[in-house]
Amino acid sequence: MASERMFRTKVLAIQVVIVVVVLGAWELASSSSGFSAAVSSPARTASQIGHLFSTGAFRGGLASTGAEVGIAVLIGVPLSGGIGIALAHLPSRMDRTFDSLTQLGLATPQSVLLPIFMFIFGVGLLEIVIVGITHLLFVVMLNTRAAVKSVPAPLISTARFYGTKGLSLVKRVYLPYMLPSLMQAVRFGCIFAIIGVLVAQVYAGTGGGVGVLIENWSASDSTASLTAAVVILTVLTVLINQLLFMAERRFTAWQK
């Protein structure tokens, strides 16, 4: 027990050292003459983060980006999850065709298709939400399909033997077994929706959202605001990922 605690302390110490080294290198780069124009120092970035949150433009941008991610997740995750469940029930011959199609979709760099979405839907809420959905579509689809397929056949036949069927089979066997993988699908869905929405905003450079602000700051060489926004978005996304990951762990507790 004591050695375990010792181990945890050492792990934490290493992580602190890494953070200190990164911040130190960052500070050094920002104060050296060669980089100072291109690198905003940690202290400067910290104060700029405070300043950004006090401006209506940034808060508004963050809110509209959040709303677009939210819409993309609320529509996209159930939609792709549904397709994934349907795909899991295909006869094995069709399954192979769909498998190669979904693999193709997964290998498609979605961002390349951005100009097509802009031609079709223009620039704005609809286009951004659709790009968010296409980013999460295949990942969530394949994860859900894998989740359904991972339920062991003996488990289902045993439940059937005891007379479980229909909705009750779904509720008592399928869902509890699939929950961890489904939670993972939701987490991937959120992360990919965030990436999709931000990519669409940065590429368009007009309309609302943090991505647009970032693009504009980059065009006007406002390195301090740019760096501060990058730090905020990175921390927010990692935090969302971590929270969903913890929720996932709670649901997998019974497996161990």
Added chain:
Amino acid sequence: MVARTTDIESVGTGPATSLAGVAARPVSRRVLVRLGIVVAVLAVWQAVVTLGLVSRLVIAAPSGIVQAFIDHYAQFLSALGTTAIQVVIGAVLAMLVGLFIGAAVAASSLLYEAISPILNAAIAVPWIVLYPLFMVWFGLGATSKVAFGFALGVAPVATASAAAFRSVDKRYLTVARAWQASRWQTLRKVLVPASLPGVLAGLRLGLALVIIGVILGQLIGSNSGLGYLISYYRTLLDTGEVYLGIVLALLLAYGGSVVSRFLQRDQRPAETELLT
């Protein structure tokens, strides 16, 4: 358009006839069905645009893409080359550095516990917001694309290879020690083969992300490469050229995916294990 269709059909019948034999018949039929679907999609696509159901400013017809290729093939092929070179440099760097970090992190359980959560968090970072900073630091040229592709690809390679090195069955190492294998022998005969499936899966993901990074970088801010041409012709509303650029970029991505799947070909069982 007609010429294109017959072209595809003649390509399709070639392997089908040469594979005459009972065992090959179902395969060739499947290939024919797939080609049929492709031809049908192209025909419908062409018809929709030709009949004016969709504006040429929204969707380019297949014939428009072919025309764009005939008009600008030198420009697009040289851009494809530029993009491919940037992808290869970014991918090689991401793989070398990723493997090195993975091996270093896997060497001690202390380092592994401390660093793997950081690497995992790095994968969730929306890297796109960092690209504008990359442009400030590395300029509009090739360096910012290579650096951005590298940044996207390195963490997945490091995470997957660290996990793969850690998950090597300890009994193999015990056996190697029992037979008094040297360090080098243990590495070459035990560690590398046993961790290869996981490492290759990481490399595959890394390559896909490097391709995305390079093309995305070119789309957003650059002066060369496929992404640059796509964005340039988009502002001119030349849909044929835009779609041509997109088709070439997709071919590059699928080519990368085929190459990495080829490298993974002997590792099928382990790959499925990793995915489930």
